[in-house]
Amino acid sequence: MPLLELIINNLSIKDTAESGMANTNPKANENLLAKVASGNPEAFEELINKYGNLIWSIARRYLSNQNEAEDAVQEIFVALWQSAGRFDPNKASEITFISMITRRRLIDNLRKNNKHKVLKSIEDSLSDDVFSQKSNLEENAEISLVIRALKKLDIQDQELLSLSIYQGYSHLEIAKLLNLPLGTVKTKIRRNLMKIREDIKRINTKVKHLYHG
């Protein structure tokens, strides 16, 4: 049973149920953004350690060269530090909040620079830390749900959504890249995003029902 499997695999799912789509691992995330907002330098350093690789990886996929990615990542951390006080764990988890700010800043940068490149070769240094950080992120129940929803999409739909959301391509660019009509690209991306949202919502409701009767 997928739902049961999900609950067994994810002990923190109860937190998801209790707080809607909110923070799923409060102990791990407790107060980091609040500490950043209060001007705690150690917390800011911890924020970089925790999310630096994620933000850097995504920035490299969005922007055409290292310099642009470098500027964007710095601007993102400045924005995170400036916005940390607005974080409300009842509305979104820490990582969702961070990812939303990252997306906004990268989209702004992309529009400003108006150029794009798919990163084919990774020149950056690789380290084992990245793998352990990635598995830490996977422990977040909200993210487990979204991965599950993404994997349910067929391969072409996953590719379309990845180009749009993960690599920052415009609908027009995707239409050209995949040789698809622009209307089809728009409709598919929109529908798949709606599907993912519904999927997450549905499981959340089921889990809530399971815990609260």
Next chain:
Amino acid sequence: MDRKDKEKQILIELLALSAVEHLSFEDEQKLAQLLLHYPEYTKDDFAKTAALSQIGFYLMDDTANETLPSEIRNKILKTYDSTSDEKNTLPGFNFNSLFKTLIKPAYAWSITVMLTIGLSYSMITFKTYENNYRYLPLKRMVLKNTAKDLMNHPWYGKTSDFETIQGHVIWSHDKQKGFITITGMPINDSSLNQYQIWIVDPIKYLNPVDGGVFDITTSEKEVIIPINPKLPIFNARAFAITLEQPGGVVVSSQPLLLTAPKERPKQKI
């Protein structure tokens, strides 16, 4: 499907689209209108799904194993430290004694009135600031800390009205970014005219390149304006400011008000 269901369907579709792509002007208007009718939905509804999906794709991507380079990490920390230092060097203040004074009933009404006026004013100012000049001091600091080829030239007034104006231009050719700072510039009426920045790159372009328009709303404080060149700059020899019609012009025929050349101009005798 009744009218309400149809409207909700359109609203959800527009929200989903807005999370991944810029909406057209008409769609933006339609979305704003529908959001007013259905307050249970918010503009960020799908932004959250898109943000989560972004992390989902990152975790599913086996090639996404890059580590944030240590030099960038250090630059971020340096920017953070220098801004914190600025905050920490603000003059000290005895908050306890101020608080004791302010809680006296005689002061309560006047403080309320002042706060209300202040809040209304700051909301108006903040709206403009958010749209146009968000984080500019920090963005300028990031450029200063990261650009290896930073140029820094002071402004020189070209007419008697502008001789006392203070400020400078910073520009990075590598990053194609720059900022101007000015203090004491006369306030303009944006319905009649706007200041326009020009970048002089004579080897590549016959005419100076448009660097964007801006308004001055205060002459008292230092103002930071980003330079937005409309063409790629190859060798910026000087920067200039003119006063033009609202929105600016492609080629200026107005007198130069301020210039910031690479070499200091000779003094008039």
